Amino acid sequence: MARPQIFNQDTVIDKALDVFWQKGFGGASTKDLINAAGISNGSFFNSFGDKKALYLKCLQKYDTVYITALENLLIAPLKFKEKIKNVLLEATKKSPGKDTYEGCFFFNTSIDSSVDDAGILGLADAIHQRIEKAFVSAVDMAKEAGEISKDIDSTRLAQYLFNIVNGLRALLLNSPPQSTINNIINTTLDLLPS
Amino acid sequence: MARPQIFNQDTVIDKALDVFWQKGFGGASTKDLINAAGISNGSFFNSFGDKKALYLKCLQKYDTVYITALENLLIAPLKFKEKIKNVLLEATKKSPGKDTYEGCFFFNTSIDSSVDDAGILGLADAIHQRIEKAFVSAVDMAKEAGEISKDIDSTRLAQYLFNIVNGLRALLLNSPPQSTINNIINTTLDLLPS
C-alpha cells in the first residue's frame, strides 16, 4: 500500500535521547539529531513532527524506563536506610564504560532554560510528582516496618530526600571529586531519622 | 584627547547580569543584552570584547556582591541552627517586587550547558570552593561554641549543607509551592546534628 519506514522509530528515539541527554534541548541541533539517528532530514520531520515533539517522546521513554527503575528501588523490600543508600548510589554512578557521571535526563530537563514547551514541562512536572510519591511510599513502608517513627510526616521527609538527590544531580554536572559525593551520601545516611 | 564613553560600564554590567540571570548564557542574545543596556552594537563589542567576556564580568560582580553576602551570613555571630536557617531562607526568597524566586546566578552558571568557556567555568569552580569554605567556617564556629560535637567532620557537614542549598536552587527554577520549600527547610533544620 505504501512505502515502509526504513528505520525503527524506537531506535531513533534512543539515539535522540542520547544526544538530548548530552547536549540539552537547545544545545542539540536538528542536524546533531539527524546525524546520530542516521536518517534523512525529510524522514526526521515527516516522522516526528518537530524537535519539541521528539524531545517529548524521549522524555516519555525516560519516564517509562528510568523513572520506573527508580520507583522499583524505592519500593523494594529492603531496610529504609539500605534503600536510600541504593538510590543515592544509583543516582551518582558513572555511565557504563565512560568516566563521566550518568546524570538524569528528567533533572536536566527540569533545569534546562531552553525548554519552554508546555507539553514537555507538563510531563516533567508529572515525573516530579511521580518520584516524590515513590519517596513517600518508601517512608510509609519504613513506618510500617517500625524503622522510623510514625510521627514523621511522610511528605516532608520525602521532599527532603528528593531534594538531596537533586542537589547531587546538580553537583554531578560539574564532575566533582568522588570524595564530595561520598561525603554528602554518608552524611545524609547518618542524619536519617529513626 | 579622545571621545569619552557615553555610558557607565558598571551599569551595563548590572543590566547584562539581569538578562543573563533570567535567560542563561545561550538564551541571552547579544541583541537582548544591547537592548537592555541601551547602548549600540559598536559600543558593546568595542567595550566588552565579546559575550563570554561580558558574562565573566557579570559572574565576577555576582561573586563580589552576592557571594560575599552569603559568606557574611555564614560567619555571622549567631547560633548555628539560626545561621543555617537564615541561609536557607535567603536562598529561597522571592525577587523584590516580583512573584518569582530570585535564584542564584552562580548556580545557574554551574548547570548551564551552554557555558563552555574555561574562564567562566574556572571562576564558577572558585566560587564553589569559596562557598564550601564558608560553610566549613560556620561548622567550625558551631564546634567552638559547643553547639555541635567536635567529632563531626566539618568538610563533610559543609558539603552536605551546600548540597541541600543546591537542591533548593534547582527546585526553585520550577516555581514550586511554598509548602515544598518549607518542608525541605524545616526537615533539614530538624535533622541538623548536635
Added chain:
DNA sequence: ATAGTTGTGGAGTAATTGCTCTATAATATA
C-alpha cells in the same frame, strides 16, 4: 502491471546568531 499511497533524500529558505567594519562624532591637548 498499474494505481495508489506513503517514505526518503536533499536542496532550499527565512530568521537569527555573534561579531566586524567603517564612516563619523566627540573630546583633550598643542
Added chain:
DNA sequence: TATATTATAGAGCAATTACTCCACAACTAT
C-alpha cells in the same frame, strides 16, 4: 583652531538554526 585619539551607530556578514518542499523511490492491493 587643528590634530590625535577613542567612542558611537548601524549596515553588513558568514554561519547556523529549525524547518519546508518536492521529485522520486518503494511498497501493496487490485
